[in-house]
Amino acid sequence: MTDYSIDITRKEYPATASTSAHIAIKNLHLTLKQNEFVCLVGPSGCGKTTLMNIVAGIDQNYEGTINLGTLSQTDNKVAYVFQEPRLLPWRSVIQNIHLVLDDPNAPHNTKLIEELLELMEITHIRDHYPGQISLGMARRVALVRAFVVQPQILLMDEPFVSLDERTAQRIRQRLLETWQTQPHTILFVTHDIREAIYLADRIVFLSQAPSNVINEVKVTIPRHNRTDEHSIEAFRQSLKRIGSKTKNYSGATK
């Protein structure tokens, strides 16, 4: 069991006709422990999605190394929940889910799919096409699609945006349950610090572009206490203090 290491020395978007060159990531180092739940927090436009794309293996145009241990690029054990659902519009909900599996009709897969559809309350739209369902529903389908893969690394890029809070909270809980029964590493992008505190083992703060890691904080609240609003709020306040300190700090160390 080795850790996953992410080491990006430089990621640049070359200049195009209308934009100048843009360095999205510079000297970003991040280690993910096996089965760790890490939340990435940072200002918008700081390259979080770029980072996710690189880890997912979609974007190979960068300087640096991504070491996902025994996971090879062809392994079907990475799942990625994008900011948008990204379902194939010409395949029904269930067909979209089946597509990511090698053997969708294996008993353990059908059972898992049924269970997840049930949980997300989308069983009734299984034969609908993505164009016929709401965005919130489509997001839940995308989540099912990611979960059925039973990934070793699960990448989630603000997956609960635009879901109503009740549904979001239920899925968060389920995400934690699945994660605890079937441990895997999760890298989770959010702009909602409370969500990060609720979910993460560790919160990683990224700087403005060119982004790097400015701070990492272990969430010390025990998991069974995290439904308590007060402890979350208290932790958030303590983060604020650290946050102002690290800002001064990073200036000094650079």
Add this chain to the structure above:
Amino acid sequence: MNSPRLNACISVVLLLAFWQLLATSLKLQALPPATEVLKQLVMVTENGQLPYHLGITLTRLIVSFSLSMIIGVLIGIGLGRQPILDQFFDQWLLILLNIPALVTIILCYLWFGLTEAAAILAVVINKVPNVVVTIREGTRALDTRLLEMADSYRFGRWKTYRHVIWPQLFPYLMAAARTGLALIWKIILVVELLGCSNGMGYQIHLFFQLFDVTSILAYTIAFIIVIQLIEMFILKPLEQRASTWRQ
């Protein structure tokens, strides 16, 4: 029978009636009445002349159409996916698109002789650039977000082509097939007229020399009917099956 189809029937019948009326009142040799033409159509069908030549032309059509589509789709995808290739070959494409069909046909016959292969090649050269342009457009319009999705879930090349790229290209493919069919029908007749000893084009040429307008029109009608059948029983159902999700 629904009303759009009924309307279509009525309009065709009206056209025929108008033709008949005009022909019987003018009494010109150059415009035989519709009834004469239909009689001729039945006659040449029964004596086997029309089916023979139509069959030959249809075979040429199928061969050259399939070749053009396959070559055009492959090149089109290539150019759409590789900007450098595209920049390089764009000029070639423009030149090919602008060479008059008649020139390519004659050149093919001059270079390769009055052979079947030359005839097919002439049609293919005329058609391929159009397919390339359409498919290139479709390839450029591919949704990269879906391609990224396929990538992150490790679909692999074949699965990505089959389930992510192909369905997006399909409407462009249908458009290329439609315009392609119309274009090839027209070009193939010229090809046959200039350098073949059978087929519809050859026959039309013969009738032209004999000033046999009735036969020309009879053959033309047979032609139109065949195209309509292809449209109704091949293209339309294909399109419908592929677009069930668009509701």
